[in-house]
Amino acid sequence: MEKVNYKGADLLAHRFEIRVIRHFNNAIEYNAVPFILTEIQKRSDDFFQFPLSNGLLGTTIVDSAVTVTINKNIAYEPRRYFTCAHELCHVLLDTEYIRSHPGIDTEDKNGLPSSKNSSRERRANHFAALVLLPDTILNALMMEKKSKSYIRHQQKVSYETLKYRISDFIQLRFLLSRSMALDIASAFADKDADPLQQKGIYGFWHAAEDENISPLSRQQIAQKNNDLALGLIDPMVFEGCK
Structure with missing residues (x-):
């Protein structure tokens, strides 16, 4: 199994956080979801929701175009947004690899990689978590004693x-x-x-x-x-x- 470097994902997540936080009055209002969706639309050729089979949550396909698909049957919003952020990582970091290794990016109903190369899937999960809830935002929320319910609804995690x-x-x-x-x-x-x-x-x-x-x-x-x-x-x- 190929080993991947997480530093690139960490750096991209941090840059993304800097862009997003500018749109809010303070850290506890942070919500990356709209910006994740916009970024996928900008970076891919096709981005849509479709009732994927076999319990898959999302996939990125790279051939003559970059196509990102999210399972429209995901009822739990935080799961859907996490899947979007996960796929964004693939679009930013893995398009050339996916082009030469079709089918590596598929995520099952449990959010687990259903492919042989799970290292890139784990990196995408790591990126998604960092983008949705960066260190500085998490620290501010806990210092402000915000409840887990507040965090789930405001940060959409x-x-x-x-x-x-x-x-x-x-x-x-x-x-x-x-x-x-x-x-x-x-x-x-x-x-x-x-x-x-x-x-x-x-x-x-x-x-x-x-x-x-x-x-x-x-x-x-x-x-x-x-x-x-x-x-x-x-x-x-x-x-x-x-």
Whole structure:
């Protein structure tokens, strides 16, 4: 299986975020969806919705033209928008590869790649999540204590995408282990998440972003945030965060 470089996708997602945020008064109003749709229309020769068979969500075909198709039967809006952003990544980064490897870009009803080259599919999923909910936007939302329901409706992302982005963000920024980051993300974004624990996560987030930790060494920051995260087993440890 071919390995792909994620740096190009990260850079494109960041540039896209900069363009989108200019249209909003502040970060918590961010909504990339209209801009994703416009960009696909501009970059492809044909972009339309069609009832795809075999449970496929979307596909990009490159021959004499670039054709992007989204399954019109996708009822859940966040899933549809994620699929659009996923296909946009292929249009921006993978057209020549798809031209020489027809059929590599197909996504099944579970959002999983139904092709042999899943590395490009994973990169497209990564790009889609970053474009819909960039780091700066996610951080602003959590610092403003916005609910997962607000994020789903305003940023048009599924709870699964929100969980992925929280886990990815806090692992890298707060220097937590992957398993701990995922536990915290699940405690916030899962359907049956405890509201008290969600409040605790806001407290954790604020504490971890506190400017007082900036002069500390990476090892000290990691230990401090590890202690904070472990405190989530008792959400009242952050009872001062209303």
